[in-house]
Amino acid sequence: MTRTGHRRYINFVAAWALSAAMTGCADPLLLRSAVSPENVALPPLGPRIYVANESSNNVSVIDSEKLVTIGTIDARSHATHDLALSRDGKLLFATNLASGRLSVIDTERLETIASIFTGARSHVVTLTNDNKQAWIANIADDTISILDIATLKIVGALPTGQGPTGLAFSRDGRFAYVSNQGDKTVQVIEVDFQRVIKTLPVGTNPHFLVLGPDGRIWGCNTGSNDIFVIDTKTHEIINSFQVGPFPQQIAFAYKGLSGPNAYVTVAGFNKVLVLSTDPKRMNIIEEIPVGDRPNGIWANAQGTRLFVANEGSNDINVIDSGTAQVVATVAVGRKPIRVVASR
């Protein structure tokens, strides 16, 4: 080695070691990112399914066409519970019940890029319709934290009823609906003024809320075994229906010409129940056996496939809505709770 080459070698070793020390030598995630340029253009993402695994503290990433796992993302937190995906599919937000933190995940690079404390037992996260804010319901704080997505700063908090567990926005984004387990209520919040304009009594242990394709808010009373439907013009409950023990979540899909129908995971039956969405003629159309303790459910954009997270059997079932049959099962992490899919 020449004298110049020797000096270069010394400089290289020193720079490498110093860089490793500064980036945290015990953190392979950071080391890997340190050597991958940030400005490399990545190929567009194919359709994906993301599954929050509460007891694995991570998110499974599945190619929703090939139905193969393409990655697992460490949420860098504890008890990963709920998920919300940005409209462009580039950011995934994950609540972590045990740590009260929100993980922000870069879906192109499959890594957690931020972790933000929102409140004790952060349960669900929902993005505002303009995707500028994430609202996070904190069960043990009786608050909703408001996160500014551009800066990842908490910019406010709203008091709620006791134990907020579900959160959904109306189609026009003017109203937020918050279910409160402790109060057995759903609060209607006028988003522009951040004020509660109505409080609706519901059943025992109200939990999941979702905006339906009919523009109404659909919710589950996990403790009283029924689902309910809220009209977003009158903010009144227009229907409720007994479905069975421990209904968890709802998604909407078509069966040929019929639909959209509501698909409800009923954990106590190990089934998905299919209901008509006509509030005047709500009835069970069919029952689909799935894995152990189904919880999360999500339909693909076409409304032909449903992805069901079974928290007892640690897998997801893929249902073909046309035949009402499970056509595939994919293993995921421990205790999968929530599933979302890119558009």
Add this chain to the structure above:
Amino acid sequence: MQPARKIFLLLLLFMLAFAHRSAGQNLQIGQALFALGTLVVVRPDGIEDRLRGRGAVSLFEHDVLKTEGGSRSTFELSDGTRVGLNENTQLQILSRWEKAHGVTRVLRLRRGQLWVRSASGSRPVEIETVSGTAIVNNAEIDLRVADDGQSALSVVQGSVQFATAYGWCTVTAATTSTGAIGSGCSANAKNNPQQITAWSRDLLK
């Protein structure tokens, strides 16, 4: 021994020492230094620690600091940022981690009044209230939150970003901006910094 090998071994030792220090310890992020009356520090497991007079109570992430009526206190973060708590004040020590920026210290003011002077050249410290967040960078502020959630941010020195759900304001020295649930930050109004921070003066002696 070759110079390259010496440098390599020295840096390796440094890295091992660094890794060892961060592996199994609860990272101290500051110290409570003084209390007129009593400062109560509630740990995440519910255990309470108290400071009366001068002392050095170690502070950790997720600790809740409380003063009751007639008590005031001061603490210092590891980066040198000084914080004073007026009476009837409660805050929690939090953080945000970002891959791009590392750890940002966050103080969530649940009730009462704080005085904060950030350390020169340190990373910004953020003070959250229910109606907005003050981003304090090379500045001195007073922040008071009322029972209804209205926050009054008064800047003594420097200028501070006040982030709310409705937009951001830049609050300049010797002015006050207020934020409330359901509205953004108000226009800056002139204030008297000496008067506003008078309550904190005897904490800094």
